[in-house]
Every structure is written in C-alpha cells, then in structure tokens.
Amino acid sequence: MTLKDLRPGESGMVSGFHGQSTPVRLMEMGLLPGTEVKVVRLAPLGDPMDLKVRGYHFSIRKAEAAHVFVKKAAI
C-alpha cells in the first residue's frame, strides 16, 4: 500500500518509493525508507495530508503520497 491509502490517525513505515520520479524534496524532508510516518489529518477538502515525520508536521498532496510505499503499523 502507499502513504495515500493510510487513513487519518494511522501510522506506517516507509518501505520504498515508486520509481525515480518521486520528488527528492520528500526525502530531504526526512521521509526515507525505514522512517515512521503518521497521517495526522486531511485538509478539510480531503487533500492535502498533514503528516508527522521525525517529530514535526509537513503537508503533501495525495498525488505525491501515492509515490511512497508504506507498511501499515499495527495499532
């Protein structure tokens, strides 16, 4: 599954990226294979997402989130 499929409140661990087209900026912001990521909430209109990574919040669109493979964490 990809990061896009996580629902608000769910967490996962990044397992990889969909090809080379993934924006490098995502990784520079600390979203790397092995990183834990939590979807805190979605914007009022359902997109973009508010993510918590390495202790801080950042926001990406679902279109970008679809590039990121995750393993969903058991709650």
Next chain:
Amino acid sequence: MPDEAPRLRVALAGNPNVGKTTLFNRLTGLRQKVANYPGVTVERKSGKLTGAPDVEVIDLPGAYSLTPRSMDERIAYDMLIGRLERAPDVVVCIVDAGNLERNLYVASQIMDLGLPVIIALNMVDAAVSSGLVIDANKLTAALGVPVVPMVARRGEGLEELRTHILSPPPAPGGRRWLLMDAVQARIPALEAMLAEEVPETRAEHRFTDVLRALAADEALEPWRERAPRFTAQVEVQREAFAQRGIAWRHAEVSGRYAWLGPIVEEASTRVKGPATFSDRVDSIVTHRVVGPLFFLVLLALIFQAIFSWATPAMDLVEAGVAWLSSIVQSVQPGHVLMDLLTDGVIAGVGNVVVFLPQILLLFFFLGLMEDTGYMARSAFIMDRLMKRVGLSGGSVLPLLSSFACAIPGIMAARTLDNERDRIITIMVAPLMSCSARLPVYTLFIAAFIPQEQVLGVVGFQGLAMFSMYLMGIVMAFVAAGVLKTFVFKGPTSYFVMELPPYRRPRMKQVLWRMVQRSKVFFVRAGKIIFGLSIVLWFLASYPKVPPAPEMEQARETVRLEREAALEEARALAALHVADVAAFFAGDGVSGEGELHPDLVQARVLAELAADHYEAKLDSLEHVDQAHQIRGSLIGYFGRFLEPVMQPLGFDWKISAGLVTAFAAREVIISTLGIIYSVGDEAGSVALRDALKADRYPDGRLVFTPLVAVSLLVFFVFALQCMSTLAIARRETNTWRWPAVMWLYMTALAYFAALVVYQGGQLLGFG
C-alpha cells in the same frame, strides 16, 4: 559602501522557521541594512555584530537543502559557495532542537563546503517542554563542529555563540558520512573531469558541485555550457546507475540521514510529553468544519479592519495632499511650475500614498499570520481548491489581499517558493476587484442600475456589485488555467510544505517587516509613478487652450453682481450705524435682543456675495477646465480613440477618461467631473445627474444603462493602474511580465465590453 571591508563575514544559515531572524536581530541589535540580491526579490539582510563593528552578519534566506528548489534556496547556496559575493568566513547554522534530524540535513551539506561551521541549537526550551532533551556535547563530538545550545528569543547562549564567532573554529575536516559505494566510486573521476574543464572551480567545492549535478537537473543545467564534457559524462553515469537499479537521485539524502539518524538518537533523551500546544490548536483551526469557518471569519475581520481602520487615515492623507497643493499653489498662483507640482507630481504621488494605510495594515496582518505559523495552515486548507486551477494553497492569500489592493497582493506572492506559481499569481492578481475600483463601481451602479429588488430580497444594485467581484474572480481562475496550460507547460509542481509549530508573534519583527516592505514599495513604485504622473499632467495641460472670450465676460458679470450685492448690504447697514454702536456699547444684550430687519437683510446680502457668487465663479472655473481638457492632448486622444471605443458604446469623453484612468482607476471620476464641468469631487450627485443628462448631437443619450454596464465590465478586467505595473516590474525583474499583463487584461476588457454592448443591443437593451 562607505564602511571599510569587514574583518570577518558571518553567514546565518538554516531551515525556514527556526528563529534565524530572531537570532540575527539579537546579534546585530536591529541596526540592519535591507537590500535585495541583484536581480531577484529575495531580501539581503546584513548588519554589524553588536560590540564588534568589524564583523558583518548576513542573514541568508531559509533553506531545507542546498540542492536548490526555490529562489531562496538558490540564493542561500550561491552565497555560501561565494558565487554572488565573497564567500563568508564563518557559517552559523541555526537548527531547531525540536526537529533536529531534518535541520541537521542542510547543516551537514554546509559542513562539506570547507568553511568553519558553528551550530546554534535553538529553541532548547521548547524541546524540553515537549519532552526532549538534547546533549549538545555529544552532538559536538559526533558532528565535529561546536554546538551551542540556546534560546535566541531570550538571548540565552548568545555570549557563547559570540565567542565562537569571534574566534572561529577550524573548518570541519574530512567528510564523516558515507555515500553509497556504487555512487561514491564514480565521484573522483567526475571531480577530475570538472577540474580539468573548469579549473577555476574551488577544490573544496568540487565534491558538492559533482554531487549536486548528479542528483538534480536544476544543478546540472548551469554546467551544460561551461563544461559540456562533464555534463555529458554525468548524464552517462545517471543512465548507467538507472540500468543497474541504483537510486542515484536518493544517494545523497540516504547517506546523510543514515549518518545523522544515529547521532541524533544518541544525543536525545525523550520523555513522552503531552500533546503539544500546536497539535491542540491544529485540531481546531484545520478541523473539517471549524477550520474553513475560522479562515473565513479571520479574512472577514482583516478586510473589515483594512476598510474601516484605513478610511480615517486615507482621508487624512487626502486632506494632507490637498493642503500641500494649496501651499505650493499659493507660492506663485497660476505659474506653470506650480501647476506641474500640484496637478502632476503631488496629485500623482498622492494617488499612491493614499493606499499607504491599507498597505501597512495588510502587511501587518500578513506578517502576523506568517509569524504565528497560521499562513501555512491557510495554504493547507485552501490547497485543494487552488489545485484545480493549477495553483497551490500558497496563492490564496496573495489573491485575497488583492481585493484590497493588487500591490500588496503581488508583493505577498513572494511567500510562494515555486517560481511558476509566483508568476501566475502575480499575473492574475490584478483581476481581483481592488478597492480603487469601488468608487467607479459605486458611481455607475448608483447612477444607472435601478434600485428595484429581485424577488423582493436582493436589490439590483447589490447584485450588480456582487457580479463585478464574481466576474473578476472567475476570470482570474480562467487566466491562471490558461497561463498554466499554454505558457508554463510542464508537469504540475509538487506541494511539500512544512507546518511549523505555532508561536507567539514577535511584534517588533512583524512591525519591522511591515515598515521595510512598505518602504520598498514606495521607493521603487514611487519613482515610476512620479515619472508617469508628469507625463499625464502634460497630456492634460497641453496644448494650452486660451479661455473663450465669452467666459471672461461672464466672469466680469458675476464680479459686478457681487459688487452690487455688497454695495447694497453696505448701504443698508449704514442706515443703522448708530443702532449697531448702541448694541455693542451696552451690556451686550440689547433691549429687544434682536437686530433691525435691515441689518439682517444686509447680512444675507453679504453672505450671498461671499458664497453664491464664489460658487458661480467656481463653476465658471469648471467650464474653463472642461474647455482646457477638451483641447488638450488627452481630449485629442479621446477623440482619436472614439472610433475604436464606439463599438463598446463609449464616446470621446469616456475614452479620454479611460486614458487618464491609466494612472489609477478612480481618476476617471475626476476627469469626467472636469469634462462635465461639475468639479472633480468624487461621487458627487451633480456628476451623476450630468452623466444621465448628456446626449449626442442627434439626441441619443450618451449613457444608457447598457453603456454603463459595458463600462463597468471594462473596469473589472482592465489594468488601469500604473502602480501595479511598477510593482510587477519590480517583483518579476523584467518589463516582459507587466507588458503581457497589461496587454492581456486590456484585450480582455475590450472584448468583454464589446460582447456586452453589442450583445445587449442585439437583445434590444440599447
């Protein structure tokens, strides 16, 4: 620059939102110089270290990475490698203790540049209260550069940092992180090739240069001309990596984080803290229902404040301008130089200064939103809507600000880090109906739109006003879509935005920024407006038309009438000189407490002489002005344009008004006022009546409701504001964009008005 070259140049670098500006203010004590980097709108802030005037501190723009994605990051990178000016001697990297890994990422990139680096571990207090303690000594040992824990906001740790700055540590030796083997193996060959092709590249930057070029197309492109062989080789290597399944684009990021992760882990002690203040605020202001409501209420409050708080100040500015004009005019009445100064320069510059209160207020609120962290949330909330037209959430505020005035709106677009989004936002911002259009809308709607109600609830007039705003918004979205599709082709930009923790705004900084931004606007835009005002004045004043001979006669008649009235009053009063003397000689209260009817009559006559005949003279003056403008170049332009504007329903007078409205929209009202000889006071009932009564020689009305609607539509779309052009020139650093902006908006205005007028006539509304 008058001062001698500084002994030591210190650059402050780091992520956005980590207290860089606060630290800069602490180090320099607000004695700063704000300028712009050549050719871009990024601010270059520098100052002298307090107590050490030979040390210059430069506040670099915020950067998440040295692989530049935004204008800010490009400048930061170019400054650090000495491409813009001499490279700094020391770099202070400010990092947020609460968000260490990501902050250290760019710090680790800077550490590879061969410059002495000091790390300022900022906001340790906030980290502690969220349950995170960082051991600075462990960090120092692991990173190999001094790490100073501090709370910049309160000045804690400042002394230690100063000590390190004044005796800088040695540059960090040897890279401590590992690039994946497959990529690392190719680096030396590429370095050698670059050294051979471009010998002037500095050895200590070569590793960074190669790494950047390998990882990012934007960084490779600049080498294409200077180092074609190197560029080709990089491309070959990329291809080879791709075939072997090596994630070369991610190599640097993975390598650095793999090094930093354990270091941060080792130096941190985490105590599980409660949900932070920020998280609690966010659960409200980005809530599905409450969030958008909160945003709308906040906007409504800001606009209310801008409109209502600014009004008294704007009135004051207008009064001040009028006062200044009268002072200047009194120096040598009627002299051509005085006319130029008052009607040209003072009036022109006054047209801009009058927006100062609104601009200051808007910048104040924008600064507040930036400083508290709410700005990012507004982009978060609105992104989905803006994405539809190819923009991102960041464009919302600039566009909304443009309802007050396109100038601060265009300037607010600086907060967008995507250059393409920024230009598109600037290009469509003037379509939002700004406050200068309001007086024009009001005049024509009040004069020509019936006051009746639709379905008994909404008035036609209110509906018309609403449509004006709606038309502008819809067209702005359409224009953005068109620009995005045809001018700025290419893949949609991605949206990666930090949601920084909420912070208490630092008033001093907010105010300081407000003043600085406003100053920049006035200095730069002011110059252009100054010049154009003089041109417009000249067009309205030349060639000089001698007043018609019958005017002189009419004036003489009025003067004689006044004299006669005064004479009569004097005669009446003279009959009762004795009474008056008695009246004042007594106890001040005469017997009857009343004046003789003759004296009352005398006073009426005298007042009449003062007011009535003055007014008559004034209106004769207006006739003169009308006469002058008809014969001036502007009148000539109006008649010249008439055939072109006729299909829109505009006669030469409206066309002349549109020519003068190029300076600023609301000027059309005073021009029409002058042409119709009712004086140039805006919104006067006399003007409304004159417009309604005006007829062509064949008896047709000049202004039908259809003409008024056509004109209103023209005003919605036309770019009649030289301040906007001036600021767009400044913000895009080229005349190309303002030229395109003016052309497309004028064309849009023309064709929209054409469709309205011709369509309306076909439908029988003529």
